[in-house]
């Protein structure tokens with residue numbers, strides 16, 4: 466009996482370790498005035514795909530494919546564009562990664578009414594899935610001098626509207 470219990474525990478530990486190394490193939494969008502929404506990898510790939518060329522941390526130009534953050538937020542019910550601009554300028558998104566790394570992006574950097582470059586959530590680089598270290602989802606912010614906001618292994622996107 467004791468050996469049996471030990472075996473069960475061992476299997477559970479091994480299974481747990483295995484699961485923890487495989488990142489969830491989905492991303493959750495939540496926050497102020499949003500009904501939380503989880504988008505699976507399949508649903509993500511069914512959305513309109515954007516392709517951008519961007520220079521990586523090691524100065525190589527790569528082709529990233531994914532969905533603009535603007536489109537993901539719109540899908541979660543966030544209003545963007547001219548009618549929403551007063552609220553947009555006092556909003557930001559907090560992106561969280563599997564390692565609990567966090568980065569924030571002003572909503573005006575995301576909304577095409579304001580932004581002159583697209584910030585995308587990518588799942589592919591040079592037509593291949595992102596590496597396990599970067600993916601399944603990574604934020605790509607083209608043109609930044611530092612790559613600290615190229616958040617890897619994104620799990621959550623949370624909208625915050627600053628109180629007036």
Ligand SMILES: Nc1nc2c(c(=O)[nH]1)N[C@H]1C(S)=C(S)[C@@H](COP(=O)(O)O)O[C@H]1N2
Nearest residue numbers: 522562563564566612613614615616617618
């Ligand atoms: N999830 C996660 N993303 C992250 C980081 C991190 O620690 N965790 N570091 C950031 C920083 S500071 C940099 S410079 C780049 C490093 O990217 P690289 O490892 O591809 O060079 O990733 C960014 N994205």
Ligand SMILES: [Mo]
Nearest residue numbers: 611612613614
């Ligand atoms: Mo960095």
